[in-house]
Amino acid sequence: MRLYAYWRSSCSYRARIALALKGLSVEIVSVPLLDGEQMQAGFTAKNPSQQVPVLELDDGTLLGQSIAIMEYLDEVHPEPPILPRDxxxxxxxxxxxxxxxxxxxxxxxxxxxxxxxxxxxxxxxxxxxxxxxxxxxxxxxxxxxxxxxxxxxxxxxxxxxxxxxxxxxxxxxxxxxxxxxxxxxxxxxxxxxxxxxxxxxxxxxxxxxxxxxx
Amino acid sequence: MRLYAYWRSSCSYRARIALALKGLSVEIVSVPLLDGEQMQAGFTAKNPSQQVPVLELDDGTLLGQSIAIMEYLDEVHPEPPILPRDxxxxxxxxxxxxxxxxxxxxxxxxxxxxxxxxxxxxxxxxxxxxxxxxxxxxxxxxxxxxxxxxxxxxxxxxxxxxxxxxxxxxxxxxxxxxxxxxxxxxxxxxxxxxxxxxxxxxxxxxxxxxxxxx
Incomplete structure (x- = not known):
């Protein structure tokens, strides 16, 4: 998996913590927000919201929004859980x-x-x-x-x-x-x-x- | 169940749709946002975020944030689903x-x-x-x-x-x-x-x- 992220983006930071809690290693691809790379056509095709993080699965599926990414990780890699069970x-x-x-x-x-x-x-x-x-x-x-x-x-x-x-x-x-x-x-x-x-x-x-x- | 809501609040509107899709009937309790009732101590005790909607379960449990409420409804009342299964x-x-x-x-x-x-x-x-x-x-x-x-x-x-x-x-x-x-x-x-x-x-x-x- 790849994570499109920016070091100081707090939403990227969330996704990195969740991945690490799950013991998952990913390739980090930097998207330099201050240079406006998220606005370019190449990245916009990956995420029309022009935001990081984006998780790219091994089959090329692209998932945006840190909340959606964290919920996905908990469903597909349930241990250790990062949401309570009740x-x-x-x-x-x-x-x-x-x-x-x-x-x-x-x-x-x-x-x-x-x-x-x-x-x-x-x-x-x-x-x-x-x-x-x-x-x-x-x-x-x-x-x-x-x-x-x-x-x-x-x-x-x-x-x-x-x-x-x-x-x-x-x-x-x-x-x-x-x-x-x-x-x-x-x-x-x-x-x-x-x-x-x-x-x-x-x-x-x-x-x-x-x-x-x- | 009770839903603390305001007619024109879009987050209240979300929760109402989800409840109706599930076929659940609730008592609606109006929180007049324009009068600032959400800032008063009585409501702040229910939701420190001073926002609607808040779902009150029959045992008095209080749940805020429309996303959390909709996910809860889908977990506790799974039919019909309001999230895909995949x-x-x-x-x-x-x-x-x-x-x-x-x-x-x-x-x-x-x-x-x-x-x-x-x-x-x-x-x-x-x-x-x-x-x-x-x-x-x-x-x-x-x-x-x-x-x-x-x-x-x-x-x-x-x-x-x-x-x-x-x-x-x-x-x-x-x-x-x-x-x-x-x-x-x-x-x-x-x-x-x-x-x-x-x-x-x-x-x-x-x-x-x-x-x-x-």
Whole structure:
């Protein structure tokens, strides 16, 4: 399998964590978003949404959207599970995942912020921090009902795959995760101990710039 | 079961369609978003995200996020299915659903547009139309690979549950769906023939204003 991805894309980061949790190795193909390669015809043919990640299966099937990719991986490679087995727990896990996926990440992705800045003069940082804070506060409250060592129970799920990249982004915007979202900070620290989260980190990707240039 | 919903909320509309496709009847509890009831403590305790829909199960369990609700319904009430059974087809169905759910709807929901207008002076209509068009064009291209009579194959799925409310919103913003997205227009017309889509329509909800006041 191949994963079309960009080192700092938080949705690519989610897919990398899920693949690593499943013990699946893939070829990473870099799509340099800042150069606009996702807008070119070659990539648009792979994903008309012009977004990463895209998972290419061995038969050439192309799957976009990180949520769809993670659910697919859990169905085709069920061990270890990255969704709970109980239907209510699964729903809560997906609810947490969507708090990030539809409630936060879209507000502060590269394309949206560029558009808001260039067309409407919006301060991208102010806009991003507002929605990140709003989503993380909701996640913190919801996780009180679901969390064990991780967001839902005591093993990592797709909710953690969404949370950890979002916290990475929050810190890039200068937010104080440890102070304002202590439960999420603790979950994040537990994730950081796992190799799957370590190897998926943006800084460890082949297209990451060297440390001094980040 | 109870569904906390608002007649014109497109995410509430999705959940209503899915419930109706499953033949499940629920008590609808109106949450008047324009009056800010979702921000009050009573509702925030039910959903810290301060969003509708919320599905309340008979034992009091509360489930938020329309995607999580639709997936839950398909797991607990498997007939008729609203996701394909084949893993690749399921992934494509979820991909289409997320093109709307994370790519379009968040950009033009009530809370986000209010914030953009009040804090940043953004023209809500221009902003909304840009992102609706971007998402619907991607959906139109992706559906070429998946559609039969409906978005994925010949029976309605969660992708149609997301698409139809988004097209309803597109028309509210004055967009010409028939002209610009002919495949989606045709799918929408087929959905409109089904009773499940008819009874879920905003205008048919108990909290919808009378026709002259909409």
């Amino acid at each position: 239907p209510v727990a699964r729903a809560r896990c997906r609810q947490l995942t969507e708090v990030i996926n539809s409630g936060v990440q879209p507000m502060q992705n590269h394309y949206v912020l560029t558009r808001l800045r260039e067309e409407h003069g919006v301060d991208a940082k102010v806009h991003s921090i507002h929605f990140i804070d709003r989503g993380l506060r909701a996640y913190e409250a919801l996780a009180e009902r679901t969390a064990g060592a991780f967001s839902v129970g005591d093993t990592p799920t797709i909710a953690d795959c969404a949370l950890v990249p979002q916290l990475y982004n929050a810190r890039r915007f200068g937010m104080d995760v440890a102070k304002d979202y202590p439960r999420l900070h603790a979950i994040d620290a537990r994730c950081a101990e796992l190799e799957a989260f370590q190897v998926a980190h943006p800084d460890r990707q082949p297209d990451a710039p060297s440390e001094g240039e980040r | 893993p690749v087809a399921r992934a494509r169905c979820r991909q289409l659903t997320e093109v709307i759910n994370s790519g379009v709807q968040p950009m033009q929901n009530h809370y986000v547009l209010t914030r953009l207008r009040e804090e940043h002076g953004v023209d809500a209509k221009v902003h909304s139309i840009h992102f609706i068009d971007r998402g619907l064009r991607a959906y139109e291209a992706l559906a070429e690979r998946t559609a039969g009579a409906f978005s994925v194959g010949d029976t309605p799925t969660i992708a149609d549950c997301a698409l139809v409310p988004q097209l309803y919103n597109a028309r509210r913003f004055g967009m010409d769906v028939a002209k610009d997205y002919p495949r989606l227009h045709a799918i929408d017309a087929r959905c409109a023939e089904l009773e499940a889509f008819q009874v879920a329509h905003p205008d048919r909800q108990p909290d919808a204003p009378s026709e002259g006041e909409r």
